[in-house]
Amino acid sequence: MIIRNLTALLIFMIMLFFLVAGNCFAGELDRFKGEKQVLRISGGTAHIPVMKEAAKRIMTFNPDIRITIAGGGSGAGIKQVGEGLVDIGNSGRKATEAEINKYGLKMIKWAIDGVAAVVNPKNLVKTLTRQQLQDIFSGKIANWKELGGNDKPINVYTRDKASGTRSIFWKKALEKKDITSRANVVVSNGAMKTAVNNDPYSIGYVSVGFINDSVFAIVLDGVKPTMDSVKQGQYTVARGLYSNTKGDVKGLAKKFIDYLLGPEGQKIALEKGFIPVS
């Protein structure tokens, strides 16, 4: 079986060099007809699932379009679009005044999201106050026992400084208190979810859109972070998801963002766990 597949693989490798192109088939995607360019997207890692799904639909409709998606975090998204390295730079936070002025950025908000502290589903600790959360992240509380859990040291996970998720969590949940330098650093929302899922004694934070049964979202000051509680404003650690462009949006990038803001794009955002803006 393996051998047969590998032979098949080999044949494909050879054939790969004989390239041909073709065409495919409608509705909201019609605006992408006749486009041929490459659209480069990078930045916020919370955005990636929505970007991937939108890209998949667009490229299935029109195979001549190439949409490339990279991560990096909000900071990278803003800088890269500012420097002209990508067409759309995503961010999970608003660009600062300085960034907007320096690069002439245009921000488009297409969804609302929350940031929740998460622990492994096996963890006995399910609720925390803001004060407790701050003490955990600063390293003051170092054992789950102190919070009514098992007698295990707490493993704190955080993101690098470029992360928009980190900056919102730090501002609104930790109220700008320090995060211990002993914290493990991971590179994206996806990586955070994976790390917390793999480590039974961990705590981290992810975009609410990423929460499923592989991690447990901590009830913070009595409010459970869900799409509804974020939408109704009870859960306050919330933010917009932005796509930024340099100068006015035009060309394929405009079509892409229009698509995100349209009914189908908004539906994708909803399916991926975010709150549509329209």
Next chain:
Amino acid sequence: MKPEFFDRLFNYFSWGCSILLVGAVLTIVGFLIANGYQSLNLHLIFDDTRPLDAIFLKSQVFDGLFPAIAGTLFLITLSIIVAIPLGLATGIFLAEYCPPKIKGSFSLLFDILAGIPSIVVGLFGFCVTIFLHHYFYTRLFPCLLISALSLAFLVLPYIIRTTQISLETLPLSVRLTAPSLGATKLQNIFYVLLPSSLSGILSGIILSIGRCAEDTAVIMLTGAVATAGIPKSVFSSFEALPFYIYYISSQYSDNSELMKGYGACLILLFICISLFVFAHWIKKRLSQKILYRP
């Protein structure tokens, strides 16, 4: 203390270490195979797209490994195309023309190049790209071409070294025959010396291909991205197998994605080990042929 005691200790120690290391390797490979063999099928590579459609680019593969495999192949091809002529020419110069005085400093430099951590080479590629983007050509981004060039620098010392050594270790009888019959130095190099040292050079090249296939640090800085499809030109971003493995390992969202990661590991491991075995086979076959030529 009896002498036999040392002997026995020495024996146990050697056996123990060998078993430990081989055990570790078997554990690694076994772990990958045990977890990943189920995912090895066409679906892994092409997802729901029909294989022929994917190969002829009629439709794109989104959740399969096809774009990553294609990206890796393009990458290898490009960097080898750059590295071979440069490496061969340098190797020939070092072996045949270089005055002994400067040979030492040249080889020291190539040893250093071989020792530079690959991420530093990647950073260099990235910065040069940003620099050019800023001051010369605003349509230049980190892309396939940049990755390939950076990788070419990375494997250059291997090709140089194997070329140089294969040429230098040729027996004098081979080296002197053609010139004594009136051939020029250049004719001697191209018609006698290079063909005679082909096996060494080829195995060096194949090992470099293996290095291109496996390196992750360089490409993650110079243009490999999470989703790109088949690259349209050398100026576009691309996917690659090793980067895919790294990406999945840190951010798989469900078990089926993780399984794809295992599958990708097995495919990459297979590619690299086969290249290695192939290199050795060529070395052996060709050197036999040369030895037994009538």
Next chain:
Amino acid sequence: MDVKETIFKSVFFAASILSAGITLFILGFMIVLALPILKQGLFFDMLTGPWAPDHGLFGLGPMIIGTICIALMALVISFPVSLGCSFFIGILNPRGLGKWLKKIIESMTAVPTVIYGFVGIFFLVPLVRELFLKGSGMCILSAAIMLSILISPTMILFFVQSFSMVPQNDLNAVDALGGNTAQKFFYVVLPHSWKGMLTGIILSFGRAMGDTLIALMISGNSVAFPGSVLDSARTLTAHIALIIAADFDSIEFKTIFLSSIFLYIMTSFGIIMSRFSFKKRKTINET
């Protein structure tokens, strides 16, 4: 005909200059990019200080300590194992099994580092976490274990090569005098081969220091000075990979040039040392 000779000769020469130039150009470029930091005279503060961007501290101290700890520990684990394996191949060689072990070890050089990292995350990290019941399992120890597997082929192949350079006559003489294997090793093999072994050790250390993926994937990447082998730590290479994804005109970004200059100089220094210790070395094994 002469013209053709000259043309080709200059082409070959140009290629060599280009290849050699790249090596120097990489260092030069990094230094130019790090100049803004170097000019501020903060060089030594940055090499030793702590990393806390929120408080305006951009020291690489934790990363340098982390790099050295992980690489040294990989070496400490790998050295005895490599020594044992090379005895097995070069001296004992029971029933010709040595040849097979050598083949396995040679093919290990072809295993991609990202695969070691992948297996590290899903196999070793949970194991270390459950075994030591402390920390997340992403720690210096896990990274060092995986790195030691990565560097052992380099070390073993160098050891075996230097053992093979021991004159057979001397070995036979020991046998004839009734010496045992240990005596053979300490009085004949070691004096002949320690230089080659040292080269192997230095180059393996450079390889351990220069690897990015294993450390990035399984050492945890925290920016604290590590206190024990079960603490999470960040290497310079992982630091470069983490920061570059983020930013490119802040001070943080400029520190990665400092990191690469440091790595460049350390590895070059190792190579120069190994040249002095062992001039006859003929092949470059995996870097």
